Amino acid sequence: MGEIRNFKSGNQDEPPPHGVMPRRLAAIIVGDIASYSRLMQVDEEGTHVRVKRIERDLIQPSIVEHHGSLVKTTGDGFIAIFDSPVEAVRCSIVIQQNLVGRNASLPKDTRIEYRIGVNLGDVIVEPDDVYGDGVNIASRIEGIAEPGQVYISGAIYEQIKHKVVCGYESLGDRKVKNITDPVRVYRVLPDADAVGKTRGRRENVLLVLLSITVMMIAAGVLWYLLAQPGRVGQQAAAPAVSPVASPSPEPSPREAAVQTPQPSPSLASSPPPAPVSSPSATPLREPELIAIRGGSFAMGSNDDPTERPVHQVTVKPFSIGKYPVTVQEWNECAAAKECGFAAIGNDDAPVTNVSWTDAQQYVAYLAKATKRAYRLPSEAEWEYAARGGTSTKYWWGDKLQPGMAGCKDCGAAASEQPVKVGSFKPNPFGLHDMGGGVDQWVEDCWHKTYQGAPTDGSAWSGGDCSSHVLRSGSWKNDSRYVRPSNRDGYDTNVRYPTHGFRVALSP
Known part of the structure; x- marks a missing residue:
């Protein structure tokens, strides 16, 4: 997390050499409010206040959380740049999906809806602005986008088609104003369904x-x-034929x-989903559980502001999945038409690309099929189980040891996907992959600190639940994320390639 800032490049006191302008390759987001003039005419002051609140509470934080830089706001829009095309598109999806929630209770003619265009280009960077064809193309794409939609260029599509979990609808080559060559345009479909x-x-x-x-x-x-002539009688005598x-x-x-392959990074290039058996042909595989005795522990750490204050929590007895939910277990739910998509990957690998809402679908399916009260673990239960009765930085000690967890610098070979569950040693409670492997959803809504958190081990459901808590870190993160105290939040309804979960059960 960090403060929103306008993009700066180099020493601002020293102008660049004559004829040399600072340039960089960037993913550019251009956003603009649909029907802004009409909204201002109806309620000028109210619209201005609402737009500024959206910029402050949604657009600016989303840009920071996705490692981008706000270049400027334009009254009825904004421009931001990112090093990563993936993060630029993720940020755009998050903004649009959160605006849907904000607009849900408002009359249609009073809703503030953005059109968003995203492009990849070599741009000229100045202290308070950014220039070049890359920006112009992003602006033109935004101009043809529908309200509430994200449109991207072919250049962005080529960079993200195997990385961002969503669908894409090709809109073909478009001739845009003041740009010589046609631009290939795609509409982003963030909901796999x-x-x-x-x-x-x-x-x-x-x-x-x-x-x-x-x-x-x-x-x-x-x-x-x-x-x-003469055919009418014959037709009447002939047998009637539809x-x-x-x-x-x-x-x-x-x-x-x-x-349709679900979830689909690309409609054109994704492999078909792994086949799933019908529920009548395949018996239900309940996730293997480990019973955890209750107890008290010091939750949190001083390593990161989001993990403070350290506070004493008492957890009641519960059971938790020995492993994260696997592709095979998930696909049984998909085959029963209780989960929204069929997962791809090896059967014994953890399921990924799962939103918090998706995870809730699975536990509801499991509870219905088994008549047992399956759920997601609370954040406190997850950390208590991950620590395994220890109080060190990692469950095995204070120093990183190779081969103990699946992360980018944990000593395991680099991989483009998580390895099968149980590939690393269990912690003292017998649980595998409680750190590394896949990020794991828990029940709690996201709060930036533990100030006011419950101390009885229950899930923290108060506040803004547009985001929920993730634990564990993934194979794509470094070892800082493997610590049992590490925590993060992500948008409730957005799927991401490293996100999975495990289940819990009360006695």
Whole structure:
């Protein structure tokens, strides 16, 4: 976390050499409010206050959290730059999804909705602004975007298509103002289900058009036959034949979503999901649990402001998954149509690309199928279990040891995906991957510190629950994230490639 700042480059007291301008390759976000003039005309002061509040509470923090820099605000919009195209698109999705929540209770004609365009380009950077074709293209893409949507250029798409968990709808090459070459444009579909729904709508339209065409042809043939002399009596004597075969039933949105690879980094290049068996053919595999005796411990640390203050917590007895939920376990839920997508990957690998809402779908499915009160662990339960009765920096001691956890600098070979569950030693409670492997959702809403946190081990549900807590760190993080006290928050409904979870159960 850090303060929002306008982008600065180099020593501002020393101008660049004559003829040399500071340049950099950057992912550029341009956002603009749809129908801003109309909103200002209806309620000038109220609209101004609302826009400034959105900038302060949503747009600026989202840019910082995704490691970007705010270049400037423009009254009815903003420009930001990022080193990472992935983070730029993630930030754009988060902004739009949070605006949906803010607008839900408002009349449609009073909602503040942004159009967002994202492009990758070589730009000229000045202390308080940024220039170049890269910015112009981002601005033009934003201009053709629909309110509430994120549109990206082909340059961004090529960088993120295997990295950001969402769908993409190609809008083809677009000729944009003052840009010589056409620009390939894609619409981002952050909800994986939207991919199937979009495809389902297209298939439905095609079916309707096909049916109309067949009916017109059949009507023409029938008219021709009836119009021929001497044919009327023959037609009357002939057996009646339906001129049009009934089209096959249109797929429902859920069926259309199942037909589409889910979740899909790219509609064009993703492999199909791993096959899943029907619930009738495959018995339910309950996650293996470890019973944890209750007790008291010092929760938190002084290593990071979000982990303070250190406070004493008493946890009641509970059980928790020995491993994170696996691809195979998740896909049983998907096969039962209780979880929103079929996961890809090895059956014994932890499931990833899971939002907090997705994780809740799985525990609800498990509870329904087993008649047991499955849930996500509370943040306090997770840390208590991860420490395994220890009070050191890591559960094995105060120094990092190779081969104890799956992280970027934990001594394991670098990988593009998490290894199978249980690949590393268990902690003293017999739990695997309680640090590294995959980030793990817990029940609690995100709070920036522990000030006011419950001390009885229960989940902290008060406050703003648009974000929830993640624990463990992942194979893509460094060893700082493997500490049992490490904590982070992420948007409740957004999927991300390193996010998974494990289940818990009260006695």
